[in-house]
Amino acid sequence: MGEVIVVTSGKGGVGKTTTTANLGTALAQSGSRVCLVDADIGLRNLDVVLGLENRIVYDLVDVVEGFCRLRQALIRDKRLEGLSLLPAAQTKDKTAVTPEQMKGLTDELRQEFDFILVDSPAGIEQGFKNAIAGADRALIVATPEVASVRDADRIIGLLEAAEIPPARLIVNRLRPQMVRKGDMMSVDDIVDILAIDLIGVVPEDEQIVVTTNRGEPAALIQGSRAGEAYRNIARRIKGEEVPFIDLEETSGFLGRLRRMFGQA
Amino acid sequence: MWMRRGPSKQIAKDRLRNVLVHDRADTSPEFMSHLRDDLMRVVSEYLEVGQNGVDMKLQSEDDHVALVASIPVKQLKRARQRSGNN
Numbered sequence: 001m002g003e004v005i006v007v008t009s010g011k012g013g014v015g016k017t018t019t020t021a022n023l024g025t026a027l028a029q030s031g032s033r034v035c036l037v038d039a040d041i042g043l044r045n046l047d048v049v050l051g052l053e054n055r056i057v058y059d060l061v062d063v064v065e066g067f068c069r070l071r072q073a074l075i076r077d078k079r080l081e082g083l084s085l086l087p088a089a090q091t092k093d094k095t096a097v098t099p100e101q102m103k104g105l106t107d108e109l110r111q112e113f114d115f116i117l118v119d120s121p122a123g124i125e126q127g128f129k130n131a132i133a134g135a136d137r138a139l140i141v142a143t144p145e146v147a148s149v150r151d152a153d154r155i156i157g158l159l160e161a162a163e164i165p166p167a168r169l170i171v172n173r174l175r176p177q178m179v180r181k182g183d184m185m186s187v188d189d190i191v192d193i194l195a196i197d198l199i200g201v202v203p204e205d206e207q208i209v210v211t212t213n214r215g216e217p218a219a220l221i222q223g224s225r226a227g228e229a230y231r232n233i234a235r236r237i238k239g240e241e242v243p244f245i246d247l248e249e250t251s252g253f254l255g256r257l258r259r260m261f262g263q264a
Numbered sequence: 265m266w267m268r269r270g271p272s273k274q275i276a277k278d279r280l281r282n283v284l285v286h287d288r289a290d291t292s293p294e295f296m297s298h299l300r301d302d303l304m305r306v307v308s309e310y311l312e313v314g315q316n317g318v319d320m321k322l323q324s325e326d327d328h329v330a331l332v333a334s335i336p337v338k339q340l341k342r343a344r345q346r347s348g349n350n
Binding site for chain 1: 279288
């Protein structure tokens with residue numbers, strides 16, 4: 001039986017879709033059978049981040065409305081054995097699906113996959129309620145900004161009310177140099193305020209822009225800092241103990257020199 | 265000018281903490297009533313208080329949030345009147 005994990009954030013633009021695509025890629029790379037579900041009905045995006053936009057025939061709403069079987073709507077990623085996508089509908093809106101239907105859908109996917117990652121839409125309305133309906137656990141993506149952390153706190157409250165086990169936090173787009181200068185909240189600051197467990201930290205990485213342009217998740221690329229962070233989170237999802245890399249530490253001779261001159 | 269205000273991260277943290285005090289209280293309707301009931305119970309051990317005209321709220325000050333309570337006091341209880349002290 002597979003596990004359903006919802007990726008959510010409250011605020012838009014913090015990297016939910018990129019996170020979902022990369023964690024799915026990293027999990028599949030490590031041998032798991034993974035289905036990514038785009039729950040953002042009407043604003044389909046996970047397909048383009050994965051580079052699968054030209055292969056869509058049916059979508060999630062077609063499945064729910066009985067126009068096709070679930071298997072027909074799934075797109076298998078040819079680059080990576082074990083990775084599939086269930087795309088969102090682009091022409092419908094969020095009310096086309098109910099939480100009960102989403103739960104039915106994710107329960108069906110559990111039979112065939114080890115992990116079902118549900119990419120939640122921004123907000124706390126029906127789309128969010130659909131996305132969390134069948135979830136066993138939640139990953140919350142937040143960037144080190146006041147608005148993002150505030151919305152994450154609201155989401156944590158709503159997940160608690162929905163009786164989904166304590167969510168774990170992904171701090172995304174961290175800029176270690178700004179943290180060192182005191183101009184960005186640190187991971188500890190955010191964890192302290194939200195009072196939830198951390199599952200990973202993804203540094204700001206220009207390569208994400210490049211890989212997203214190409215439709216190739218960064219997790220596939222060796223040497224990408226963000227890609228490495230996603231691979232570590234995937235291992236932690238599978239229960240492995242992976243030490244956190246201290247991105248904020250000024251290490252080595254050059255680091256100490258920079259700090260001396262106040263450039264770090 | 266803004267240099268004197270110190271690192272912006274501290275400002276972000278302070279603003280975030282203040283806004284979350286209100287958010288958490290506002291989104292949990294039972295929070296204020298539970299707090300009020302518990303506080304009244306404790307206060308009543310020391311003071312004879314009127315239940316009418318009790319006002320309790322979280323109020324934003326310049327850089328922090330304060331719990332402001334106005335509770336009408338009728339009489340101060342003597343030590344022997346206090347529960348647990350007699």
